[in-house]
Amino acid sequence: MKEIRxxxxxxxxATGKTxxxxxxxxxxxxxxxxxxxxxxxxxxxxxxxxxxxxxxGKLTVAERAELLYAVADGIxxxxxxxxxxxxxxxxxxxxxxxxxxxPRGAANxxxxxxxxxxxxxxxxxxxxxxxxxxxxxxxxxPIGVVGVICPWNLPLLLMTWxxxxxxxxxxxxxxxxxxxxxQTATLLGEVMNEVGVPKGVYNVVHGFGPQxxxxxxxxxxxxxxxTFTGETRTGxxxxxxxxxxxxxxxxxxxxxxxxxxxxxxxFEAALEGTMRSVFANCGQVCLGTERLYVERPIFERxxxxxxxxxxxxxxxxxxxxxxxLGPLISHEHRRKVLSYYEKAKxxxxxxxxxxxxxxxxxxxxxxxxxxxxxWTGLGDDSPxxxxxIFGPCTLIQPFDDEDEVIARANDIDYGLACSIWTKDLSRAxxxxxxxxxxxxxxxxWFLRDLRTPFGGMKQSGIGREGGVHSLExxxxxxxxxxxx
Ligand code: NAD
Numbered sequence: 001m002k003e004i005r006x007x008x009x010x011x012x013x014a015t016g017k018t019x020x021x022x023x024x025x026x027x028x029x030x031x032x033x034x035x036x037x038x039x040x041x042x043x044x045x046x047x048x049x050x051x052x053x054x055x056x057g058k059l060t061v062a063e064r065a066e067l068l069y070a071v072a073d074g075i076x077x078x079x080x081x082x083x084x085x086x087x088x089x090x091x092x093x094x095x096x097x098x099x100x101x102x103p104r105g106a107a108n109x110x111x112x113x114x115x116x117x118x119x120x121x122x123x124x125x126x127x128x129x130x131x132x133x134x135x136x137x138x139x140x141x142p143i144g145v146v147g148v149i150c151p152w153n154l155p156l157l158l159m160t161w162x163x164x165x166x167x168x169x170x171x172x173x174x175x176x177x178x179x180x181x182x183q184t185a186t187l188l189g190e191v192m193n194e195v196g197v198p199k200g201v202y203n204v205v206h207g208f209g210p211q212x213x214x215x216x217x218x219x220x221x222x223x224x225x226x227t228f229t230g231e232t233r234t235g236x237x238x239x240x241x242x243x244x245x246x247x248x249x250x251x252x253x254x255x256x257x258x259x260x261x262x263x264x265x266x267f268e269a270a271l272e273g274t275m276r277s278v279f280a281n282c283g284q285v286c287l288g289t290e291r292l293y294v295e296r297p298i299f300e301r302x303x304x305x306x307x308x309x310x311x312x313x314x315x316x317x318x319x320x321x322x323x324x325l326g327p328l329i330s331h332e333h334r335r336k337v338l339s340y341y342e343k344a345k346x347x348x349x350x351x352x353x354x355x356x357x358x359x360x361x362x363x364x365x366x367x368x369x370x371x372x373x374x375w376t377g378l379g380d381d382s383p384x385x386x387x388x389i390f391g392p393c394t395l396i397q398p399f400d401d402e403d404e405v406i407a408r409a410n411d412i413d414y415g416l417a418c419s420i421w422t423k424d425l426s427r428a429x430x431x432x433x434x435x436x437x438x439x440x441x442x443x444x445w446f447l448r449d450l451r452t453p454f455g456g457m458k459q460s461g462i463g464r465e466g467g468v469h470s471l472e473x474x475x476x477x478x479x480x481x482x483x484x
Contacts, residue, residue: 002031004182006040006206007189009047010199015040019207021182024091024327025317027366033182036205041174041216044203048145048172049222051200056172057142065113067197068168072109074191075102085183086156087318091326091367092281094318105156105184108164111450112470116168119468121477132484140475142170143248144224147217149238150185151230152178152329153284153390158252159185162227165470167201174203174223176213178230180329182206209234221245227473228252229286231388232414232459239462250463250473252286252455254388255416258409259289259445260399260431263297265421269443271302275309277419277445279372282326283392284333287417287439287446291385292396293405299398303376306396307353310372315358327367328391334368337391341373344384344395350377354393380408388414402431410436415457419445438464 004021005012018032036044051057059067075082082102087094092101121138128134146166150159159175166173177185185204192202207213218226218241225248228238232253242249259277261270277289294302316323328334334357341355354373373393378384384395399405409418417439422428432440438456441447448454451467463473 001029004031004033004186004206006034006036006044007186007192007202007204008040008044009203010193012186012189013040013043019179021089021180022330023088023367024329025367026364027331027368030088031183033179033206035207036213036216038216041205041213041220044174044205045145045217045220045222047200048174048203051172051198052142052144054198054200056198056201057170059170061116064168064170065117067195068109068113068164070195071188071191071197072106074195075106075109075188078187078191082156082184082187085187086181089155089181089183090152090329091318093320093323093326095321095324096281097318101154101157105160107450108157108160109167112165112168115165115451115467115471119471126481128483134484135482136479137482138477138479140169140471140477143474143476144171145222146171146173146474147220147223147226148173148175149214149218149226149228149230150175150177150181152180153281153286155181156184156188158229160188161465162229163202165465166227166474167197169471169474171474172201172203174205174217176205176207176217179206179208209237215241218242219244223247225249225473227465235461248473250455250465252461252465253416253459254390254414255286255288255456255460256291256386256388256412256414257287257289257417257419257437258435259292259394259419260405260409260421261292261294261298261302262420262422262424262427263295264423265298266423266443267298267302267305270421271305271309273419273421273443273445274306278306278394279310279313279325279392280446282328282370283372284329284390285446288390289419289445290389290394291409292394293399293408294396295405296398296400299396303352303374303396307374310353310374313372315360315369317364325372325392327369329368331368333390334370337370337389337393340384340387340389340391340393344375344378344382347378347382347384349375349382349384349395352376352396380411386412402427406431406434410434413459416460417441417456
């Protein structure tokens with residue numbers, strides 16, 4: 001049986017206390033994961049603190065950037081291993097992870113190495129009464145040890161989205177991957193050693209949240225800042241933990257994202273984009289569309305077309321090139337998603353398609369499979385329209401007017417993302433400007449440029465990362481004033 005160890009101070013550390021990692025595809029145990037206790041988290045934080053003062057802390061920006069390029073190349077060299085590990089943990093189709101998860105995992109190191117090399121700081125000449133003046137310039141310094149708490153939906157991509165900029169800025173990290181997806185973070189430890197990242201710079205501790213590695217990392221006084229991606233309720237707990245010692249947090253949390261489809265859209269493009277935004281990664285994408293508003297003249301046609309496409313999705317093993325829908329991450333998560341499927345029925349929704357567990361061949365019956373599901377017939381006040389389900393499902397409602405749909409899209413506690421589909425450019429800008437979300441796509445979805453700000457409004461997050469915005473979180477900006 002494969003064993004997944006913690007990665008502390010450049011070494012793989014067993015703890016003797018293990019938990020099982022099961023495959024979402026067939027329910028079989030695929031690995032035993034060594035859970036870190038307080039002692040291992042202490043060791044990881046200590047190693048990370050020591051590394052700040054070691055060779056890592058003395059590298060120039062250019063030297064650090066070179067090492068991060070080497071990390072990216074190291075991931076690409078072992079691309080197939082990362083791909084296999086990610087798909088084993090998540091059950092997601094290889095066709096998806098090959099194009100998104102693993103390449104983005106590598107790109108996150110390259111992009112932020114470039115950002116730190118190229119982004120200037122500010123400079124001001126200040127007049128003084130003696131006429132000689134003063135010069136002000138700002139320098140960026142690492143914030144220290146960063147605790148990185150990760151979710152399971154895009155494990156390598158979202159973890160490196162934090163680790164890339166954190167290391168580019170000269171920090172060291174203690175990463176706590178999700179208990180559901182321990183493998184790629186651990187494999188990255190091997191790459192770090194291979195390319196010569198000094199020991200203690202990148203550490204990984206495995207375990208759960210409360211009274212386990214997650215809590216130990218976020219409450220550790222040796223951790224200077226915490227960056228988190230996950231559920232809003234967990235983010236609230238982490239924010240409280242970070243209050244001790246007044247430590248900064250960056251929180252990327254849940255969403256209940258609207259898609260707005262106007263009658264004048266490019267129908268096929270809107271259909272294709274919406275199919276991805278609802279069903280990609282089995283609906284387990286924070287940016288996914290669980291609320292769709294379709295302008296009334298095309299409502300019936302759109303519902304019918306989406307139903308047809310959803311019913312053509314092929315569930316199957318990750319390695320099957322035909323597969324475009326994997327399972328949910330776990331049985332526990334499936335219980336949650338199914339509870340919403342039941343609730344929708346009980347509330348009187350029209351189940352356009354899906355609504356339950358699919359029939360799978362016997363060898364896959366132990367997996368956490370679920371049917372792609374579309375509902376109509378419920379209003380904005382139903383829990384189906386208001387609560388994040390995080391599954392391959394969406395509620396479609398008609399709308400009649402632009403102001404009405406903006407108000408309905410905004411009437412929610414979340415504010416992460418929105419997709420707007422229309423050929424009317426003025427309307428696109430007008431609506432986009434009024435939507436309460438950190439990310440708005442017009443005629444696309446999940447089209448990402450890593451230099452742009454990323455994050456959520458309202459209960460979807462605090463802070464922005466991406467490009468120069470990541471530097472705001474991962475560095476202390478210091479002003480130096482020189483009197484001439
Ligand atoms: P989760 O909140 O359950 O877990 C995330 C991480 O937090 C895990 O590593 C978990 O072990 C850890 N954790 C749990 N309790 C903790 C505690 N008390 N202290 C410290 N750590 C703790 O989230 P998840 O189920 O893994 O991921 C799905 C969620 O993530 C969804 O809500 C989704 O919207 C959100 N998400 C948001 C973004 C974004 O960019 N905004 C991206 C991806 C996922």
